[in-house]
Amino acid sequence: MALLTSDKHDKKVQDAERIAQEAGAAIASEKTKRRAESYWAVSWRIFKKNKLGMVCLVIVVLLMLIAVFAPLIAPYDPYAIELTNRLAKPTSAHVLGTDELGRDILSRIIYGCRISLSVGVISQAIALFIGFFAGVVAGYFGGKVDMVISFIIQVFSSFPFLLFAIVIMFVLGPGLINLYVALGLLMWTTTARLVRGDVMRLKGSEYIQSCMLSGGSSWRIITKHLLPNCVSTLIVTSTLGIPNAIMSEASLSFLGLGVNPPTASWGAMISASQAYISVVPTYSIATGVAIIITVMAFNLLGDALRDALDPKMRS
Numbered sequence: 001m002a003l004l005t006s007d008k009h010d011k012k013v014q015d016a017e018r019i020a021q022e023a024g025a026a027i028a029s030e031k032t033k034r035r036a037e038s039y040w041a042v043s044w045r046i047f048k049k050n051k052l053g054m055v056c057l058v059i060v061v062l063l064m065l066i067a068v069f070a071p072l073i074a075p076y077d078p079y080a081i082e083l084t085n086r087l088a089k090p091t092s093a094h095v096l097g098t099d100e101l102g103r104d105i106l107s108r109i110i111y112g113c114r115i116s117l118s119v120g121v122i123s124q125a126i127a128l129f130i131g132f133f134a135g136v137v138a139g140y141f142g143g144k145v146d147m148v149i150s151f152i153i154q155v156f157s158s159f160p161f162l163l164f165a166i167v168i169m170f171v172l173g174p175g176l177i178n179l180y181v182a183l184g185l186l187m188w189t190t191t192a193r194l195v196r197g198d199v200m201r202l203k204g205s206e207y208i209q210s211c212m213l214s215g216g217s218s219w220r221i222i223t224k225h226l227l228p229n230c231v232s233t234l235i236v237t238s239t240l241g242i243p244n245a246i247m248s249e250a251s252l253s254f255l256g257l258g259v260n261p262p263t264a265s266w267g268a269m270i271s272a273s274q275a276y277i278s279v280v281p282t283y284s285i286a287t288g289v290a291i292i293i294t295v296m297a298f299n300l301l302g303d304a305l306r307d308a309l310d311p312k313m314r315s
Contacts, residue, residue: 043232046308053304059297067114076104078111078264087279096282100272105283109290111264116294119179119249120242126184128238131191132230136222138192139199146196153189161186165248169257176259179252183245191237198230232309239302243295250291266291 047053066073075095082102090097096105138149156164165186172178202208202225211221252258253267261268266287273284 043308047304050304050307052300053308056297056301056304059293060301063113063117063294063297066110067117070110070114074104074107074110076107078103078107079262080104087276089280090282096286097280099269099280099283100276105269105280105286108264108269109266109287112266112269112287113290113294115176115259115263115265116246116249116291117242119176119183120245120298122180123183123187123245124238124241126180127187127241128191128234129188130184131188131237132195132227132234134188135192135195135197136199136226136230139196140203140218140222140226142200149192150196153192156186156189162248162251165252166255166257169252174257174260176263179249179258183248187241187245190241191234194233194237195230198233199226202226202229236302236306236309239298239305243298243302246291246295246298 080103082098084102085094085098086100086102088094088098088102094104094106096109099105099108134149134153138146165182168182168186169178172182208221208225211225249258249265250267250270253265254271256268256271258267259265269287270284270291273280273287277284
């Protein structure tokens with residue numbers, strides 16, 4: 001008995017007990033910290049592990065910086081015509097050569113990045129606005145409202161996208177503003193369909209039902225409870241929708257229904273370069289590579305964000 005009592009007061013025993021207590025406290029603190037870690041912090045931690053996603057994020061940020069600071073980066077005025085230097089091959093003065101009017105190709109590609117990203121971002125913003133509220137109204141109110149909105153979504157989705165865009169641009173006429181509106185009005189259906197599904201799932205949750213029973217207005221429930229829970233869906237949808245808008249702009253500009261000349265546009269540049277591909281191959285190749293890099297970066301970034309933000313993909 002005395003031996004056991006003396007063991008309790010032994011310095012080594014006390015040190016062992018203290019170390020065990022500190023380790024237990026550290027483990028408990030770590031568990032509490034992980035439980036308290038926010039949804040966005042967990043998503044960012046998962047996203048950082050995706051090396052391809054991080055590379056695409058860097059590329060997208062660089063493209064945005066190029067678009068914003070295009071006047072500072074471009075070596076020449078993209079609209080300056082120099083007929084005496086038309087269709088010049090790549091040199092130290094003109095890295096990618098010049099086009100049929102003597103304009104610097106590299107400068108026009110840099111300014112074309114601004115046009116493509118603005119079309120992608122603004123048209124997708126319009127599509128998100130329309131799609132979110134259409135999806136929320138359909139999923140929240142249900143019944144005949146849901147039937148009408150779902151029918152409209154099916155009508156818009158039943159037409160080939162590019163053909164529908166060509167018809168709208170033919171009616172509205174070429175122009176950057178018309179391009180924003182046309183693509184925004186055509187791209188909202190995917191967002192609406194996804195948001196509708198999220199809202200129908202969330203509407204049956206206890207906290208939404210308690211808000212309804214306590215007399216909360218529909219507007220408050222939509223803006224304070226449903227919108228925050230749909231943010232991850234909206235982020236992924238917009239990231240995957242931007243490259244579709246960029247490709248659509250390039251296709252419409254290629255057909256002469258996009259931006260008005262002499263505005264630098266990747267699609268219009270590829271269309272104009274067809275006749276000179278054997279003279280200045282960098283004219284079309286460099287522009288095509290720019291489109292490929294931009295579209296792939298946004299698509300792969302969207303896939304990485306979906307893996308990080310969607311709880312189902314996490315598991």
